[in-house]
Amino acid sequence: MTRDLRSIKKSLNLIRETGVAVNRLRQSGVVDPLRLDIALQAAKNAATYGAAAAVVIKGARVHPDLPAIADERGELTYREFDEQSSALARGFASLGLTEGSRVGVLARDHRGLLLTMVAAGKAGIRLVLMNTGFAKPQFAAVVEREGVKAMVHDSEFLGLLDALPADLPRVISWVDEDDAVPEGAHTIESLIKGRPVGPVPAPKTVGGFVILTSGTTGLPKGAPRNKVSPLATAQMVDRIPFPTKETVMIVSPIFHSTGLGTWLVTTALYNKTVVRRRFNAEATVAAIAEQKATMLVAVPTMLHRMIELGPEILGKYDTSSLKVVVIAGSALSPELSNRFQDAFGDVLYNLYGSTEVAVATVATPAELRKAPGTAGRSPITCEVVLFDDEGKRVTEKNKAGRIFVRSGSPFEGYTDGRHKQIIDGFMSSGDVGHFDDDGLLFVDGRDDDMIVSGGENVFPLEIENLLAEREDVNDVAVVGVDDPEFGKRLRAFIVATPDAKRDVDEIKLYVRDNLARYKVPRDVVFLDELPRNATGKLLRRVLVDMEV
Structure with missing residues (x-):
């Protein structure tokens, strides 16, 4: 009887959530109640071509002459984007790539990457989004594991392609000025040229994406996303005010979840997406001013570099158009949260989630002012709970537990057959955190980052946040290394x-004056920079193994 009541309650809650989510889609402009025919067609296209192609097809139908993409080579309208991606889909077919073919793409953020994503959807191709920071052995191993049968790549990665079989079909997505196109090589432009630009017949099954996890410890795992539920879009717009028919600059890599997810929502709302192949702090601030960007999507290390430009350089550019800055990918320190909003206004939204759980929580500017560094609250269709090591719920405020997430965008399992731990329908994020007295989530660190030193449990993030507050510290990381006396130090x-x-000694004294004695680092090492991957995540294993 109790189980039946619980099931009924769960069903009623799902119905309520769905209703609220649909309303949020209407309020945000993703769904126009006066043009339900467009919404229904977009849903149908998403179920066959996939989300990336669906939002571009919709944009070309509703606002064909609005700019869709702006990169170093100019702009493409929604009509041009739709037509060129259709021609490219036919170009892929000319290479023998059919429905279900697995194609890797190793490209920075530019039109070539976005055209490839949309064209792959139209052709029913399964696209594996590769990390531009790959080393050759990692790259070769992922290509083999994912069964990639062709590779789309920028010319700068030609050397990396030496790790792959010579007969693997290749298409160059961007040619740098100093690079020559190898004889007989295909480019995106050559595959597009002269081909029909009309609608592509719908594939029998959606191709989908494989997004790779960050891979900060070992080989990245593949997380497939065959279909994107409309509820996933509701998660994004519930607590983040996306603009409509304006300009959004995305400097977070689009091959990863945050960049991809925000680009999909941005495009669904007919915005112009500004992308650049490489991040430069001053160039980004200049582009915000020049393009009058309303929204910026970045990772915390990028915001740090923008702030470090200083008032004199920042003062050269009018960034008053900027109303929303979305960050994700790594921890936001309280110090950076405050400094950024002091410089750019209360515009910061901290999105916490992962490749597997999608969106878990979002912190608004007001919440970050009240509780700097918080991960915020869950959006509609999402819920976060804490469990202890025995799988029991942690309900007390300010008590740490393992973070588990229920999401409207359920994870389908890794491509190698493994899966995340699930308890009562909630999936592990791999992090540890706590809720404060106001119900705001704080992420204390990765579950596997915890260091046991002399019998005491320590999460490095607390020490890192403290040291980041010092005016003489630009960046900081704390790790545990082997110690014969304490196990770890x-x-x-x-x-x-x-x-x-x-x-x-001053650094150690500063920590001792503010935290428990067992949290004082026994070693302090000064570096020119910390090792981070392309999404800004710290490579702790590199630091642990570093010879000091």
Whole structure:
């Protein structure tokens, strides 16, 4: 009887959530109640071509002459985007790539990457989004594991392609000025040229994406996304005010979840997406001013570099158009949260989630002012709970537990057959956190980052956040290294400001004055920069293994 009541309650809650989610889609402009025919056609296209192609087809139908993409080579309208991607889909077919073919793409953010994503959807091709920071052995291993049968890549990665079979079909997505196109090689432009630009017949099954996890410890795992539920879009717009028919700049890599997810929603709302192949702090601020961008999507390390430009350089550019800045991908320190909003206004939205669980929580600017560094609250169709190591719910405020997420965009399992731990329908995020007295979530660190030193449990993030508050610290990481007496000891790696004294004893005393004695790093090492991957995540294993 109790189980039946629980099932009924769960069903009623799902109905309520769905209703609220649909209303949020209407309020945000994703769904126009006066043009339900467009919404229904878009849903149908998403179920056959996939989400990327569906939003571009919709844009070409409703606002064909609005700009869709702007990169270093100019702009494409929604009509041009739709037509060129259709021609490219036919170009892929000319290479023998058919429905269900697995194609890898190794490209930075530019029209070539986005055209490939949409064309693959129209052709029913399964696209594997590769990390531009791959080393050759990693790259070759992922290509083999995912069964990739062709590769789309920028010319700068020609050397990396040496790791693959010579007969693997290749298409160059962007040619740098100093690079020559190999004889007989295909480019996106050559595949598009002269081909029909009309609608492509719908594939029998959606191709979908394989998004790779960050891979900060070992080989990245593949997380497939065959279909994107409309509820996933509701998660994004519920707590983040996306603009409509304006300009959004995305500097977070689109091959990863945050960049991809925000681009899909941005395009569904007929915005112009501004992308650049490489991040440069001042160039990004200049582009925001020039393009009058309303929204920026980035990772925390990028915001840090923008702030470090200083008032004199920032003051050269009018960034008053900027109303929303969405960050994700790594932890937001309280210090960076405050400094950024002091400089750019209360515009910061901290999105917490992962490749597997999708969106878990979002912190609004007001919440970040009240509780700097918080991950915020769950949007509609999502729920976050904590479990202890025995799988029991942690309900007390300010008590740490393992973070588990229920999402409207369920994870389908890794391509190698493994899956995340699930308890009562909630999936592990792999992080540990706590809720404060107001119900705001704080992420204390990765579950596997916890260091046991002398019998005491320590999460590096607390020490990192403290040290980040110092004016003489530009960047910081704390890891655990082997110690014969304590099992593990704490080692702090610091990127200091140019005028810093670099006094090891002063750093230790500062931590001792603010935290428990067992949280004081026994070693302090100064570096020029910390090792991070393309999405800004810290490569802790590199620091743990570093010879000091």
